[in-house]
Amino acid sequence: MNINQKGKFGRFGGQFVPEVLMPALEELEEAYERFRDNPDFKKELDYYLRDFAGRPSPLYHARRLSEKYGVKVYLKREDLLHGGAHKLNNTLGQALLAKYMGKRRLIAETGAGQHGTATAMVGANLGMTTEVYMGAEDTRRQRMNVYRMELMGTKVIPVTTGSQTLKDAINEALRDWVSNVENTHYLIGSVVGPHPYPTIVRDFQSVIGNEVRSQILEKEGRLPDSIIACTGGGSNAMGIFHPFVKDTGVKLFAVEAGGSGLKCTDKAALHSASLSVGEEGVLHGARTKILQDPYGQILESHSISAGLDYSGVGPELAYLAETGRVIPVNADDNEALAAFHELSRMEGIIPALESSHALAYLAKAADSGELGGIVVINVSGRGDKDLETVLEKGVQA
Amino acid sequence: MRISGTFRELRTKKEGALIAYVCAGDGDTPGIVHALVRGGADIVELGLPFSDPVADGPTIQASIQRALDAGMNPDKYFAMVRNLDVDVPLVVMTYYNLIFKRGYCEKNGVDLIFLVAPTTEGSRLEDILKRGTGFLYLVSRLGVTGARADVALSTKEVLDRVKTDTPRAVGFGISSGKQAASVFKNGADGVIVGSAFVDIIASGRDVTGRLEALASELKSSMQ
């Protein structure tokens, strides 16, 4: 069988799924090939991205931050997108694709609740039945997002198996999909999972990088020296990186969650840095870098930001990191919190805790000169959802 | 004894194969395996527990969790299997990452058993039929593992569609002798039963006695 060849990035990626799902993946791949360049599909997606989501998002010159760090800092404002995060780029694309495929039901997993919310938005807007799996632990951490989803008519199903977080929500969504594959589209929220998902999600998120390219050329007349993005599964990172992968003069930094240290206990990692310190393995249908014990059991991950709290990472990022094109780095919980406060105070922008990891790397690396003169940071989301978490940690003076 | 030998023998006796699944490390595994074999199991599938069992329903998920909590791991698993003194073939049932991480396939000379789902068609089905060794695992319905009252119509449909000389065993949802009998009558070479056995193990009451009785009910319905 050619299952191990398809959708590979180097030796990463592929399709490692229960047999029942293979036809669904083939159907999805075919549909994507058919509709991606279809003029009606493109027109409809462009329309939603502009009039529903609010694209293009600005590329903002952060003046005070630039002065402080001695590099010219531009912020890609995905926090201004409808829903407050980059997630909607992908959910709009996939939900429209599902509609063109004749599916009537959407399911999704969510960690922070951002992807679930973005799925609820398109589900309501396109009139599709929508159900979202969310770890029971996360439904408590992110109560407001549960209410938001329910307001839009989505059923939120708490997942009580395993660690009750994102990886278990993905497991449960896969189990649902196996049972209902005929009428259901599984709208996965990041560049993870079996082929063709990593490619589809990357393409729909590439609108971020494409906009950055024309915006920076207009403002600066040249490409940036580096681009920084936080990395959970890796969708906002691949979205902003992808259009620049061939421009080898542009450094690409993927900032993972360093949690409370790059260490592991028996059952859990204290971080979510699968790209930096994970090992090769197969999780959720793809060969990639994962956090696992010596036997291959998956370790639970940790991060102050629910959206980065995942034991795997997209296979294309694993490949790009291995080839050296993407540089994996990390920022820990405290560094992210400091960056959260700094951006709020200095620029009047409250970033998501996920995005705060990307911002934290600016503070860590600016002095070394490795970032060059012009830096673009992807502010993948806004921080309103995180206020409770931050308050618990104590507001920093 | 090799799997193909078992099926050849059963064919001459015009019997259906009972393939019993249990998760290693959940309860007294050697005692459980012996009870299943006494009851008439022809092949035992021993689950090697994985932290993220996406193809399993709640019953087997819980069994896997108990096994992991009790400390089962791949080293102990293969040590236990080597010491299991039974004369039926044993099948390792697990998830890919554990095999990938340790390269067990090469080390322990394992055959691969392919699954065929109600949705498997066309060139993919042809590929699987060409490569199947041991037996083909026909998945009776869409979904994850777990006992169901309705072993769907799709079972007969799959059996009619998947024609091959490789023995065909049907699994996912079968829990009673009546169901096994009807699957056998529709042309299957055997049935795979997991969750119904695991339920007995989970209950903790008269485990080996009831396992043996269920195995014997299932087996005699295909004789």
Ligand SMILES: Cc1ncc(COP(=O)(O)O)c(C=O)c1O
């Ligand atoms: C604002 C924000 N940024 C980043 C992420 C991480 O996901 P990814 O790495 O796929 O961009 C999330 C996930 O929920 C998020 O909500």
